[in-house]
Amino acid sequence: MVQLVHTIKAVRDAVADARRRGLKAGLVPTMGALHDGHGSLIEAARRECGYVVVSIFVNPLQFGPTEDYDRYPRTLERDVAYCGEKGADLVFAPEVREMYPSPSLTFVSVEKITDTLCGASRPGHFRGVATVVSKLFNIVLPDVAYFGQKDAQQAAVIKRMVSDLNFPLTVAVVPTFREPDGLAMSSRNRYLSKEDRQAALVLYRSLQGAMSLLEHGERRPDVIRSYLRSTIEAEPRARLDYADVVDPETMQPVTEIEGDVLLVVAAYFGEARLIDNMLFSLPVR
């Protein structure tokens, strides 16, 4: 039976109690509006940890002034039931005033990795993410924290933050969960009209095509970039934000393809901004 708590004290007490019982604590930080992508994170935590906490908090600090903070979907009751189905032990759903009793003067920022891609398109976004995730780590004190590969830049930022600041935990990155037709699951997919939902498949198609080029031996990053860009731009309902080939740790554009590279795309469909990515590993000879 999943338990729902709203205060920092309650989640700390619950995790301390679980730890006294010898259980390993897993944290799945979310903004709610849960879908099967989150489900796969909860399932991964369930497999590896004796005590699974899902946090649900739409963090104002990571939204820009023109972004969708106010209309971001909030479905707490359904989310809690879903966490229960997936086997979570505790849902931590604080109010904004519990997390920010006064405006935060303290910020955690990760340089370089956040200069590109979503970091460039969404100024301040990753500073808001790193700050709230630091808070959640200090509140929940998990042994393992789970993030989705779908938000590849976020995962890279959090991994670097954990390493740089010596957070006493492991970051687990879980593969992107897709709809049967390939669309990466995202809470923002529910913003899509029927036509845009169909058009949004172009992100997956562009990545698959680029992977196929790479698998057939293409090694010029600019050719891959052009392919991604022109594929997305050929979809009239898509407005391209970025399409790039980057280093999966630093998120900097690569000049040659060696080792792992990450193909990353972002585009608007109507007002919804969607992202997706795929990792290509050069076969070892």
Added chain:
Amino acid sequence: MVQLVHTIKAVRDAVADARRRGLKAGLVPTMGALHDGHGSLIEAARRECGYVVVSIFVNPLQFGPTEDYDRYPRTLERDVAYCGEKGADLVFAPEVREMYPSPSLTFVSVEKITDTLCGASRPGHFRGVATVVSKLFNIVLPDVAYFGQKDAQQAAVIKRMVSDLNFPLTVAVVPTFREPDGLAMSSRNRYLSKEDRQAALVLYRSLQGAMSLLEHGERRPDVIRSYLRSTIEAEPRARLDYADVVDPETMQPVTEIEGDVLLVVAAYFGEARLIDNMLFSLPVR
């Protein structure tokens, strides 16, 4: 018998072991060159905690390019012996490469509180302090961390950081420890020539005079500021950095004296930059 360790793993293991034995862990973060000011922090930790860790790390991140990082005094052997005398259990003295195996991309910054005083005179200083203290908190996982009131702005920054980021610990601020003639103890006092050592007493004298004015009913902050400034400027060997009356939590200059105010001064004597402060509490009527 005090134990000396150099690795993150060793300090984590030692603290985890102490905690399993039911002991509360206290951390005294220092840059070494220990004096009786540090001694009073260690003694406070000893009184309140079952397990006392002193960290000794001259953190390059908090020194400006023209500051005294290279010549900052390093006296590890003496420091470890001193920690033993004062009753510490563990000294954690990492090398730079243990704390920064690669250059940190992650920074913790505290806004507003760091805009004034030492924050204005030493750009980047408090970002370096907040970042390394976050690392030390995540490495040692103390229940209580001890800081000196002598570094009042640092204490305010750390308290705010702990509150904003929900670090699961208490910050204890220990009163300034002074030489018999009133000079606040500081590792940088050893930079002083005999003449400058004598001249540096002007900081204490200026604060005492200002406290006396306040105790006799003076309530105009600018009168107090002028008094501090002119007292220090009357000492030919002193080069004033700042003299101010500020809010002890925000470190912003006050426009009127109500509640607690902090008198703060900083000046150079030769190449040594010294700071001092005193807290004035308005008597409750």
